Amino acid sequence: MRYALVALAVATLSVAACSKSEQSDAGDNAKAAAAKIGEATKEVATSPEMKAVGNDIKEGAAEAGAVAKDAFATAGAELKEGADKAGDKASEAAATADAKIDAAAADAKN
Numbered sequence: 001m002r003y004a005l006v007a008l009a010v011a012t013l014s015v016a017a018c019s020k021s022e023q024s025d026a027g028d029n030a031k032a033a034a035a036k037i038g039e040a041t042k043e044v045a046t047s048p049e050m051k052a053v054g055n056d057i058k059e060g061a062a063e064a065g066a067v068a069k070d071a072f073a074t075a076g077a078e079l080k081e082g083a084d085k086a087g088d089k090a091s092e093a094a095a096t097a098d099a100k101i102d103a104a105a106a107d108a109k110n
Contacts, residue, residue, distance in 0.1 A: 044050060
């Protein structure tokens, strides 16, 4: 943090030490550089290569979505099958418990 403040102070003093014409030239140079950077950015964004990258990203996302959809469908089917099996076992256990309770009640009456 201290180094940044020192650098800022040195830059400020350097600009202040320059003449008005030097300051104006520096400002004009900075504006020209910014304009060139803006133009270059537009050229890159509209280039065929960047469009190809965008298409590749879209295709990759579509493929990933299809794989995820298949995985979720498979997982859903397996979960349903597991739940069905668990339900069947629970029904069997309940029937066995009922039979044991009925037998115990019958024994208790005798």
